[in-house]
Amino acid sequence: MNNKAFFKLSYGLYVVSSSCDGKDSACIANTFVQVTSEPARVCITLNKNNYTTSLIENSCVYNVGVLLDDIDMDVIRRFGFQSGKDVNKFDGIDYEVDCQNIKQITEGIAASFSVKVISMTDVGTHIMFVGDVIDCKVINEGEVLTYANYHNKKNGTTPKNASSYQADTSKHGWRCTVCGFILEADELPEDFICPVCKQPSSVFEKI
Amino acid sequence: MNNKAFFKLSYGLYVVSSSCDGKDSACIANTFVQVTSEPARVCITLNKNNYTTSLIENSCVYNVGVLLDDIDMDVIRRFGFQSGKDVNKFDGIDYEVDCQNIKQITEGIAASFSVKVISMTDVGTHIMFVGDVIDCKVINEGEVLTYANYHNKKNGTTPKNASSYQADTSKHGWRCTVCGFILEADELPEDFICPVCKQPSSVFEKI
Numbered sequence: 330m331n332n333k334a335f336f337k338l339s340y341g342l343y344v345v346s347s348s349c350d351g352k353d354s355a356c357i358a359n360t361f362v363q364v365t366s367e368p369a370r371v372c373i374t375l376n377k378n379n380y381t382t383s384l385i386e387n388s389c390v391y392n393v394g395v396l397l398d399d400i401d402m403d404v405i406r407r408f409g410f411q412s413g414k415d416v417n418k419f420d421g422i423d424y425e426v427d428c429q430n431i432k433q434i435t436e437g438i439a440a441s442f443s444v445k446v447i448s449m450t451d452v453g454t455h456i457m458f459v460g461d462v463i464d465c466k467v468i469n470e471g472e473v474l475t476y477a478n479y480h481n482k483k484n485g486t487t488p489k490n491a492s493s494y495q496a497d498t499s500k501h502g503w504r505c506t507v508c509g510f511i512l513e514a515d516e517l518p519e520d521f522i523c524p525v526c527k528q529p530s531s532v533f534e535k536i
Numbered sequence: 537m538n539n540k541a542f543f544k545l546s547y548g549l550y551v552v553s554s555s556c557d558g559k560d561s562a563c564i565a566n567t568f569v570q571v572t573s574e575p576a577r578v579c580i581t582l583n584k585n586n587y588t589t590s591l592i593e594n595s596c597v598y599n600v601g602v603l604l605d606d607i608d609m610d611v612i613r614r615f616g617f618q619s620g621k622d623v624n625k626f627d628g629i630d631y632e633v634d635c636q637n638i639k640q641i642t643e644g645i646a647a648s649f650s651v652k653v654i655s656m657t658d659v660g661t662h663i664m665f666v667g668d669v670i671d672c673k674v675i676n677e678g679e680v681l682t683y684a685n686y687h688n689k690k691n692g693t694t695p696k697n698a699s700s701y702q703a704d705t706s707k708h709g710w711r712c713t714v715c716g717f718i719l720e721a722d723e724l725p726e727d728f729i730c731p732v733c734k735q736p737s738s739v740f741e742k743i
Contacts, residue, residue, distance in 0.1 A: 330576075330669075330671055330672055331672060331673055331674050332576070332672070333647075333674050334602075334647035334648070334649060334672035334673055334674050335570055335576070335672070337548075337602040337646040337647040337674070337680050338548055338568065338569070338570060338602065338680075339546060339547060339548030339680055339682050339683075340546060340547075340548075340569070341544075341545055341546030341547075360569045360570075360571065361545065362545070362547070362567045362569055362581065363542055363545060363567075364567065364581045364659050364662055364664060365581075365659055365660045365661045365662050366661070367660075367661060368660065369537075369539070369542070370659055370660060372579075372581070372659075372664070374569065374571045374572075374579070395541075395544040395545065439544040440540075440541035440544040441541070442541060448657065448659075450655065450657055450664075450666070452571050452572055452577055452579075452655075452666055453572045453574075453575065453577060454572045454573070454574060455571055455572045457571060457579070457657075457664075457666070459657065459659055459664070462537075464537055465537055465538060465539070465541035465542070466538050466541055467538050467540050467541050467544070473544050473545075473546055475546050475682070476546075
């Protein structure tokens with residue numbers, strides 16, 4: 330079993346949002362696929378620990394925005410590296426509301442999909458949400474961001490629970506000794522807060 | 537609803553094989569994703585009309601090979617554009633047999649995954665096969681083939697039933713008037729046989 334095989338898989342990168350009882354949130358995921366053409370049916374797989382996952386479980390609706398290659402890394406940090414339990418991720422950023430009343434960003438995405446869930450499958454740490462596309466739009470032209478480019482070009486970091494991608498044992502940088510989150514960076518900022526478990530930089534060790 | 541939004545999704549391209557009661561087959565698919573890391577769990581979504589799909593339904597095992605960017609188009613035609621009901625797709629091509637006794641090609645793939653199915657979900661025209669990775673290997677180095685590159689660089693054609701990708705209403709070329717398959721090409725070869733319904737070139741119309 331050579332886990333490096335998992336790095337050969339190709340994905341896009343997406344902002345997945347939902348809304349329930351007046352609460353909005355969104356997260357970053359790489360597992361969005363179209364599963365049938367007729368009807369237009371899709372699937373997203375999300376970690377159970379994500380706040381967005383609980384919103385979708387309750388509302389049975391979600392929106393997926395397809396990230397563009399030139400996306401500002403701050404947008405990925407905003408949606409991927411903090412929890413919607415703690416902050417309102419749409420505060421201070423441009424968004425529109427789709428036909429199912431779900432917020433989605435308008436800058437930095439190529440397209441958006443409004444999805445109504447038809448089935449949920451528990452696959453262990455994650456839930457797969459199969460749904461029908463109620464509406465979809467092309468928002469901006471430009472090359473889309475692939476997961477490979479995200480890692481290669483953006484030197485991106487992956488919170489332990491934010492993605493279903495296999496953990497990379499060859500990573501270097503700083504590891505949170507509390508939750509295992511790895512920051513891939515040469516320097517650890519003094520005021521750095523672990524995006525997963527909220528511990529300060531003092532609990533991090535160099536790897 | 538602008539179906540061009542579906543062209544903004546990113547995928548890899550894969551050879552999915554299975555074996556049951558001494559019968560082997562494989563098909564081409566773009567919907568392979570890792571769904572959890574612990575355990576290493578994956579999902580492939582396949583059209584019910586594929587012969588490979590019926591083999592997986594009965595054997596509950598499959599192997600996925602990750603296609604390389606420099607793959608010979610003949611390999612894609614071999615596995616994607618004919619049915620395993622009619623021919624033995626592994627005849628005359630190099631392959632190895634994995635730990636679950638499933639054939640997989642050895643040239644033109646970056647990695648392979650041996651998967652044991654843990655759940656099947658009927659999503660209409662397709663079935664989603666979630667499974668645990670029993671073994672995985674890196675086979676060859678090199679850039680992997682993305683679905684975008686397959687379409688852009690290889691001028692690939694998509695049999696109507698071979699993929700879950702949304703039909704492209706902007707396609708030009710030749711349409712089979714029997715099953716709707718579209719050959720994206722300037723010229724229609726006289727001896728062309730529809731890869732989906734096996735009709736001759738005379739039933740095709742220019743679009």
